Amino acid sequence: MAHQEKETSGLEWRITLGDGSSKSLVPETGPVSRIWMWLKGLMAGLVLKVWKFLNKAWDIGVEDPRKVIHCLKAGMALTVVSLVYFTRPLYEGVGGNAMWAVMTVVVVFENTVGATISKSLNRVIGTTLAGFLAFGVHWVASLSGQKFEPLIIGASVFLLASAATFSRFIPSVKARFDYGALIFILTFSLVAVSGYRVDKLFALAHQRISTIIIGTCLCILVTMLICPIWAGQELHALTCRNMDKLAGSLEGCVEEYFDNNGELEDSDKHPDKKLLGYKCVLNSKTTEESMANFARLEPAHGRFNFKHPWQQYLKIGSSMRSCAYSIEALNSCIDSENQAPEFIKKRMSNVCLKVSSNSSCVIKELAKTIKTLKKSSSIDFLVEEMSSAVQDLQNEIKSLSSLLSPAELLLPESKETEKTTSTIHLLEVLPVVILASLLIDISSRIQDIVKTVEELANVAEFKEEADDKAKQNQANINRIVPSQQNDDQQTMKALERA
């Protein structure tokens, strides 16, 4: 692609490169100089591409240094397992099959502890099961004489490979044992078929399984001991982060609609990025599901027990997505061409902003509940406040009716008296009213989130946040996680209100 571009517009390329010396070469444009130009362009393009790629990689590393740590861990695990080769007693102990240990490390080592454990279990169980089955088939085949042996083995490979491949289409198997089924097919074919040639099957199987166990143990130890990344903790953090994003988007959208841009710019230089936070919630279903699957396998870590109800996080995620769909609709209100007249917007702005800020306070409080693993003492109060704000908004909409009837058209404080003539139609009020009704819809969806979080709190037996110790706890939390400013701001607001 780059090559074509360079060839067809050679002059432009020289200009963009700013290479003055090439001008003198123009008169003698023979095939050699052309090829030279083309090669030069190709090289420059390549260098630029590689440079961009490296830049991107650097950004990814800077953004999440844990990824870099993971890579170093993977490199370390591989180097350690290579020691098996260099250490003669170990090497001979596994009869030169150390290759399988290297292979296991490469394939099994994953980003999170849960994923590594899951793959390890899959590999060990798949190999063992397939090994035993292959033994059985091999034994039967060897009894049935040399004529039938290849037939029996071929048929068994065909049947079992087909069945195992089919099992990977079943959702429950796919979610947990996809890799295991693959390894099952692999091992079964290798053992069943190679048994025909190699007669020392038992020793081979023993060595393979022991090397695989060496590999998996090494991987699990390295992922768990050196800067571990727990799938459970990741899921937990993702849920909190998504809630904060949801709250930010909700508040941001409504503020943007009522043109409070000035305030926004003060507090946040990227309002657009903040507004679109809800899109992360829309797209995190797959991640959440795989994380929850891996988290079930992880031992107790940090503040989480072994039987922490990770599945409940999926329910919370789904209720959050349902809320995000409505925020998507809300967001399209901002871009809509039909806008309500200014004075109606002004009239509605206070009560709408109150609903949105109260709603996002509820979400932030839920995020805090999950973050701290403590039942919130103020959530009922906040939900009540949200409901009363919604009630106010409904009353305000009701009172808008009067605006539409000719009798009470003029607002006493309105400055734009020219506009408030009797021509005001429902259609003009509509944009604001739709926004308002979406806000009401969102607040009812938020109550679903509240329910799912309360379920989590009950199942996981969150402790009560003691009322008298609330302030002290808050102070402690702030000390522990000073970067979570959203949290603080929300608490400040709650204190002001109380």
Place this chain on the structure above:
Amino acid sequence: MAHQEKETSGLEWRITLGDGSSKSLVPETGPVSRIWMWLKGLMAGLVLKVWKFLNKAWDIGVEDPRKVIHCLKAGMALTVVSLVYFTRPLYEGVGGNAMWAVMTVVVVFENTVGATISKSLNRVIGTTLAGFLAFGVHWVASLSGQKFEPLIIGASVFLLASAATFSRFIPSVKARFDYGALIFILTFSLVAVSGYRVDKLFALAHQRISTIIIGTCLCILVTMLICPIWAGQELHALTCRNMDKLAGSLEGCVEEYFDNNGELEDSDKHPDKKLLGYKCVLNSKTTEESMANFARLEPAHGRFNFKHPWQQYLKIGSSMRSCAYSIEALNSCIDSENQAPEFIKKRMSNVCLKVSSNSSCVIKELAKTIKTLKKSSSIDFLVEEMSSAVQDLQNEIKSLSSLLSPAELLLPESKETEKTTSTIHLLEVLPVVILASLLIDISSRIQDIVKTVEELANVAEFKEEADDKAKQNQANINRIVPSQQNDDQQTMKALERA
């Protein structure tokens, strides 16, 4: 889990099983009979689980027989590659390394042609690249003396494995070369490390690469020649199916809202399933992306060229999702507690139904355009019709204002005169008005879909559907795909209208 349940409530289990003979055993509840009972319960539970699992698997097979065919193909490919073991000349040709061919088949064989080609390319390129690099490192290491050899090899394994692992975090690499990076690490470690022991490196590498090529060629041939499933065709069909679902949901939701249940039940026994079709659109992003990635690698097949613009399908998918978000909001209108009074619903129903049926006609026409790969001759007309229906709806909303003002409250044809008192508030009209405005929003989002489909038609150079031959074409299409009833119904409607 099942075991605990049985042990703690043994009696209940007996009742649920309906096993009358067990009653006589109750008096002599010794440990032996208990264990017997428990074992029996365990077995029954297991059998039930296995039975359910098999049932589910059967359903999956019946629903999509191509999955069964894929499994048989996989079994066949594996059996064929096993022949390499049984055929002595072939076996000796690759020096006993036939194992790698089996492994390649197991790992590379995928459901679609594109996925198989992608994995094959990844495996071949990853192996070759890593093999050459490992040779180089090995050569340098062997020159530097026995003391530094393990050091150099260890350091190179660490560095390259870390770098390759990191590259898998970069989105563009992850999408296309994830498996290649894995194979790169694997091969590099194996060759670099094993070279320390095995001295006949070159022969080994040659054999490995040739067995891998045997395996990949076999896989590609089998996937392409026996009932091939093309990723491109799948993406194409998925897009068409999603469009039909979107159209069905849109029409179904509005009909459901205006209580046209009687009609619905006649035409379709599962209205709920039809209503929720849009959810498939919401969840198909990941599938679309991977399909588009694989489709790029596929040769020309069926009606598609090699350079068919598969990326454009992603844009269409994203505009469809944007429409589906609004249908989600529309769907929540149905379940809403606040419903408008019946007479207002009746007044609005005709015009709303017209917008929804026109909109879904547009979507169905787009689906037809993609299905037949022919530019539609009637799409402009249908879009115009949709716009005029939207205009009617807007006028209707405007005229609703008059209902709200005391002067013109009574509708001439209204039967529910008791309800049309002066207490009608904006809040009562609101549910219908919100539904209407969502419909208007949806129709504007549909125009985005129209744009993306038109782009596809231009880039992929769809032929014009000749006006005079339209009917004949339609007849042909109906003959080829008689099951696509939606299509027919839509054409009938279009003909009636014209």
